[in-house]
Amino acid sequence: MSLLTVEGLEARHGLLRAVRGVDLALGEGETLALVGANGAGKTTLLRTIAGAHRAAAGRICLDGAEITTLPAHRRLQRGIALVPEGRQLFTGMTVEENLRVAEGRGRAGPWTLATVLEAFPQLRPKLKARAGDLSGGQQQAAAIARALMSNPRLLLLDEVSLGLSPVAVDQLYVSLQALLAGGATVILVEQDLGRALRVASRVVCLLEGRVTYEGAAHATTREQVMEAYFGMAGGR
Template sequence: MSLLQVHALEACHGQLKAVKGIDLTVAPGERLALVGANGAGKTTFLKTIAGIHAASAGKVIFEGQDITHLTANQRVAAGIALVPEGRRLFGSMTVADNLRVALSAKRTGFWNFDTVIDAFPQLKPKLSALASSLSGGQQQSVAIGRALMTNPQVLLLDEVSLGLSPIAVQGVYQSLQSLMAGQTTVILVEQDLQRTFSVAHRIACMLEGQIVARGRTDELTREEVMGYYFGHRPAKETT
């Protein structure tokens, strides 16, 4: 049974076709990692699923319903949340207010202000601080916490570790452990292949807007993924 299905999805970035006819199925509770070089189309693909970027062709099916033409806000209300590359926080607002913005989704579930702070305890002494004053790792924690407070069924994480120190990355992933152990479906874009193999059930390799290989993490090696990543191996799909 699939929770999210993408059929022949296409999306343009300016004049460039950044996503080219992707078919993808994601099961409930699955953690799927998208890997690929810069410009492979990963971010555009996530934004198209989230409704921030319009699809030029194809369909996005969520819980059996065609949501291709729903707005981003409608998709958040339906249960899809994106943690965008670069965090996109409201810098002039406090940490607490950045988190409470998510309450507008009006979705109930495990995640609320208290459970997010429990998951990201490093934010507790920073609740009254402006988001712009935080370190990169702290800002990433706020961005993830804000998305979690919408109680998503599908969480899209774009470049979790981008621009962060190794210590900050470790802290963010430690805080994500409760999420990874739960039933939230996650689609993750991550450049760190070691992290990717440690958290994902399945990997899809993107090259020039297409998925050129996919398979379970226990069926692919790091060397194979790197070959697909740079286009040195022919397209191949397993499970």
């Protein structure tokens, strides 16, 4: 059985259909790279899976149980954690306070303050610093670490490398690759196609809210994805 199943999912912003009939299935320990141009519906899809945006139609199931109408905090308790675009840290609070916010709000599990600092050692000397004073890369690490403190079964990462320096992205991906090697289940929205294909098990491309390409990452070429980006490939 798939950990996550999405069937015929639709989501709207007013009259705009941002997600149109999307079907997805994700197994435990799998990494799905979600790619597409700006405005393709990637962020809305992640937010709808996490419960931060209401589904207009379709079904979302976690471990075979439907969660389509559950609010976001109930989905967090069941193991879905979203790291949103823009990080949304509490900038006036310390890094440690930001991490502690998620403690006890999700599930019991291996992720604690000690283990997230092992995964993201760049945060250790910044624990008492205000989150708003961190660099972009440190803020992104703190946002992912905060999500891990809820011990998610499914981690949704939106625009991991957006706006970061190449050095910061490299450092962040060292930690992410360790997470993935440890069996984390992840949906990753990433503009850097090369990185996405290197870390993912599968890749899905969205165009105007629809899936236009899906395939194994190791067998997917940049040309195939670019065709799907611009609507030149056959969709499902």
